[in-house]
Amino acid sequence: MxxxxxxxxxxxxxxxxxxxxxxxxxxxxxxxxxxxxxxxxxxxxxxxxxxxxxxxxxxxxxxxxxxxxxxxxxxxxxxxxxxxxxxxxxxxxxxxxxxxxxxxxxxxxxxxxxxxxxxxxxxxxxxxxxxxxxxxxxxxxxxxxxxxxxxxxxxxxxxxxxxxxxxxxxxxxAPPKPSTSHYQPKLKGDMDAITELVAAMEKAKRPVFYTGGGVVNSGPAASILLRELVDATGFPVTSTLMGLGSYPASGKNWLGMLGMHGLYEANLAMHGCDLMINIGARFDDRITGRIDAFSPKSKKAHIDIDPSSINKVIKADIPIVGDVAHVLEDILKVWKARGRKTEAESVAKWHSQIEEWRKVRCLDYTPSTTSIKPQYALERLEALTKHRKDRFITTEVGQHQMWAAQFLHFEDPNHWMTSGGLGTMGYGFPASIGVQMAHPEALVINVAGEASWLMNMQEMGTAVQFRLPVKQFILNNERLGMVRQWQDLLHGGRFSHSWSEALPDFVKLAEAFGAKGILCKDPADLDDAIMEMLNHDGPVIFDCLVEKHENCFPMIPSGKAHNEMLLGNAETKGVIDTKGSVLV
Amino acid sequence: MSPLHITKGATSHSAYNLRPSFSEIEERHTLAVLVENEPGVLARVIGLFSGRGYNIESLTVAEVDHTGHLSRITIVTTGTPQVIEQIKAQLGRIVVVHEVHDLTVEGPSVERELAMLKVVGTSEKRVEALRLADIFRASVVDSTLNSFVFEITGAPDKIEAFAELMRPLGLTEIARTGVAALLRGA
Structure with a gap:
């Protein structure tokens, strides 16, 4: 043919x-x-x-x-x-x-x-x-x-x-046929290593699953298997930014996101665990913090389809090269065959320790009746949209991205699109267009900061031309928020070029493109304004004027360990030493 | 702000003094990499080394399988055991790389390099150069009344030694092929 x-x-x-x-x-x-x-x-x-x-x-x-x-x-x-x-x-x-x-x-x-x-x-x-x-x-x-x-x-x-x-x-x-090229990555994990991991799981007193984007990339089966494994073992599970949704945020073993702006309980569980099971994550520097103080007492298993991820940053005690879904299937098979054993009593104790950490309420912030706190804006967005199974969230890069990861909850994989590794400002808006093209009836929201959003604002033309009802939820603090936060924490509050002057009027900008613009600056109006955005059948720019000097917590300062997290009410002066300040 | 204190030696592969506690002893490894002989493949391999800050001591390449269009790249590199493992894993994930062999680990292997040395001189020095060349089994591939070009084959340290001896005798130019290596035995 x-x-x-x-x-x-x-x-x-x-x-x-x-x-x-x-x-x-x-x-x-x-x-x-x-x-x-x-x-x-x-x-x-x-x-x-x-x-x-x-x-x-x-x-x-x-x-x-x-x-x-x-x-x-x-x-x-x-x-x-x-x-x-x-x-x-x-x-x-x-x-x-x-x-x-x-x-x-x-x-x-x-x-x-x-x-x-x-x-x-x-x-x-x-x-x-x-x-x-x-x-x-x-x-x-x-x-x-x-x-x-x-x-x-x-x-x-x-x-x-x-x-x-x-x-x-x-x-x-010539039409496509099964590839005959030599490039055929190995999908099945080594059974000896898998058995070794199962044996470690049976004996673990303080285990934690550390999942990443690899679970999402492996396909829907991987998420289903992960849920089965987590719920069957009762081990707590955390995820990187890239893996959110592979285990549901409503699941009872869910710890929340880990990492630099991850949850206190997730990071302390990583620090204090005795068995870390890395599933499709890569020990990124946003996750590990200071490497020589990273989870010092744990045995580490690492499941990754890319052999170069193994031992790149953290030495794996049990390396397993393979596709997440294939490996999880085999882990479940072996674990069941060996009698579904866990140290249930110790794991229960571990859970109550985690509950103690959760009581710190690391995401608490000081509410305000006069200005919209960015965390509050996202809490309301979550409350008003969480019933939508077809909700897809994209983000730009910065404080708003981290708050979105903290305050929005994901039940399924493939519903959260964010630039994790490269941290590309300007990613979210065009990404929301791509998502909406793939899911024409879905609710697609880009949680943005005004500075990131401006980097690819020309795509308003695309959204309007192709009638893509993408919602641009801009948390506008007139600052490059994350840059400002770092300057606040480690450059003596000298805010070098981290504020935006001459910002456009976003409502007029929307109208200039033939779209709808909504401005909201009073917390009392927020719910109505969000509903107005959701009910509009077309692209919307939502200009949410938020508190300008809010810092994003919790935070593991650069060059610090997981158990040296800063919380929202922390004294932040001089927390990052000069060694930490060379890091990014 | 106070000056930054970056530990010396911490910067060889990264600006971060955050390296895990892997062994820090640098080793020299010879890698044989079988690649598809297509345009840009050498750039991929070299780009990997420069982009990730790995060392290349020597690199040779030529097509060795004309029907399968496979080239063999022999790379001599140095690094800590962890870095060497990374280099192999990173090479292995280049789509057009078929095989990566660490001859230092899989060994024993034989390593050979070819060099040509131009030695300019007259009378005593010229005679001495010829005499030493004979000891090293170097052959004369070009000769004028006041110069020789020697061809020598051997392990890199033999070539080093020969070049050192030729230096006072009028060595003016040297061209080396880099190391080619094969595992011993069947």
């Missing part, structure tokens, strides 16, 4: 055969043949973004909320270079996306032609793999292989660079 067609047609046909229904892109000279083919078909919707960075983040949102590969199409030169931030973001958060970039014709490559850039050279370190296709005959196979690489093993971004003459020339199209 092969046939001859132009390279441009091969691209569209291959995408179709890979099950792609939506692509995000921006045309330009070198991409015109592919755009001509897109024009002449109706199976793939093309979403015209306003900047290529927006296309990549939208594809990330699409991918993260569906588990499918997100696809972007951009032109050569600046079109391709504008994707670099998004590609790096997807690499660090292991999001499967494919960027198809057009390139100048092969005979012009290397001549500094108009809109020429060494795209594969530039994107080599920020993709999982990339290809320059110089022969139309190899195009179909390369596209199918790109999908295989993007979604296999630890998922990640891939890029295919296609010169314009390759798009015009004809070649043979």
């Amino acid at each position: 092969t046939r001859e067609m132009t390279g441009a047609k091969i691209v569209v046909k291959a995408l179709k055969d890979q099950g792609v229904d939506t692509i995000f892109g921006y045309p330009g000279g070198a991409a015109l043949p592919i755009y001509d083919e897109i024009f002449q078909q109706n199976d793939i919707r093309h979403i015209l973004v306003r900047h290529e960075q927006g296309a990549v983040h939208a594809a990330e949102g699409y991918a993260r909320s569906t588990g499918k590969v997100g696809v972007c199409l951009v032109t050569s030169g600046p079109g391709a270079t504008n994707t670099v931030t998004g590609l790096t973001d997807a690499l660090l958060d292991s999001i499967p996306i494919l960027v198809i970039s057009a390139q100048v014709p092969t005979f012009l490559i290397g001549s500094d032609a108009f809109q020429e850039a060494d795209t594969v050279g530039i994107t080599r370190p920020c993709t999982k793999h990339n290809w320059l296709v110089k022969d139309t005959e190899r195009l179909a196979g390369t596209i199918h292989e790109a999908f295989h690489v993007a979604r296999s093993g630890r998922p990640g971004p891939v890029l295919i660079d296609i010169p314009k003459d390759v798009q015009f020339a004809t070649g043979t199209y």
Whole structure:
């Protein structure tokens, strides 16, 4: 079932055969043949973004909320270079996306032609793999292989660079078939290691599951198995920012998020545990704090599909390389076969210790009747939207992101999209567009800060053009809040360039784009205003003027250990020493 | 603010003095990496080393399987055991890398390098250079009335030793291929 067609047609046909229904892109000279083919078909919707960075983040949102590969199409030169931030973001958060970039014709490559850039050279370190296709005959196979690489093993971004003459020339199209490439990551974990872990679980007195984005990436089965394992063993479970939703926030063993701005009880459980079971997380520096003081007395098991994650930062006592769902299935099987044993009495004692920590109420803040506390805004947003099973949250990066992770609760995986590894301001708005494209009827809210949001505000045009009712919930403190907080804590309160002057009137800005704007500054009006946002059938910019000098707590200061957390009422002067201040 | 005190040595791989308590003894390892011979593959490998701050002491590459289009890259690198493990794991996850072998661990292995040395001189020095070359089993591949180009094959330290001896005898240029290595035995 092969046939001859132009390279441009091969691209569209291959995408179709890979099950792609939506692509995000921006045309330009070198991409015109592919755009001509897109024009002449109706199976793939093309979403015209306003900047290529927006296309990549939208594809990330699409991918993260569906588990499918997100696809972007951009032109050569600046079109391709504008994707670099998004590609790096997807690499660090292991999001499967494919960027198809057009390139100048092969005979012009290397001549500094108009809109020429060494795209594969530039994107080599920020993709999982990339290809320059110089022969139309190899195009179909390369596209199918790109999908295989993007979604296999630890998922990640891939890029295919296609010169314009390759798009015009004809070649043979072959439909996708099971990959024969040597790249076939191992899914099953080593049974000896799994048995060793089960034996450790049977004896553990203070165990904790530490889950991460790998659970989400492994697919829905992984979350179901995780829930079964957690509930059957009764072990407490915490999650990184990237893994929120894989275990439900309403579950009885849920500790809340851990890490730099994680919950007190979660971090102390990590510090004091005797068995740490890392499932699809990577001991990121936001999680570990000071490494030589990280969970000093525990045995550590590490389940990861990427062998390079093992022993990269923290030495694993029981390393298990494999896919989370496959490994969890085997753990359950072995644990059940050995008689479902746990040290129930000790684990119960461990839970009551955790309850003591929970009584600290680490998320408490000083309420206000005169100004909207950002925490209060999110509490109200949570209260008014939590009944919606189809609620998807994206965020930008900064204080609002951490508050959202603390105050919003997730019951299912794939409902929380945030830039964790790279910390990309400007991620959330385009990501919300991608999510809404994948889930047209769903409630999609981007929790944003005004500074982050402005970084990709041009995508309002996209939201309005494609009638995407994304809600932009902006916690506006007229500050770069997290920068301000760090300057407050370790640069003597010298707020160097961390406030926004000349902010736009967000209501007028919304109206200028043909959308709805809502301004809210009085806590008494907040519920009505949020309801107005939710009831509006269209994109909304919600300008929520919040307390300007609120710091985000709890916090593990840089260079400190988990048991050295700062709480909201803490004395913060001089808490970060000079050694800590070189860290980020 | 007081000046930052970053412990010396803590910065070799990271600005952070937060490294775990792995062994800090640096080891020298020879890695053999089988890769698909496609454009950019060497850049991927080198980019990995520079991007993550690993050391390359020597690197050689050539296609060794013309039908399978596989190249063999031999890399001599140094690092703590933990860094060496990371290097291997990171190499292993490059999509076009087929196999990674640590010859130092899997060994014993034989290592050979080829070098060419230009030695310029006359009379006594010239005779002495020729005599030493004979001891080292270096062969003369080019000769003029006042110069020789020697070709020598051997382990890197043998080449080092030969170059040291040639230096006072008029060594002007040296070209080395870097290490090629194979495991001993069948």
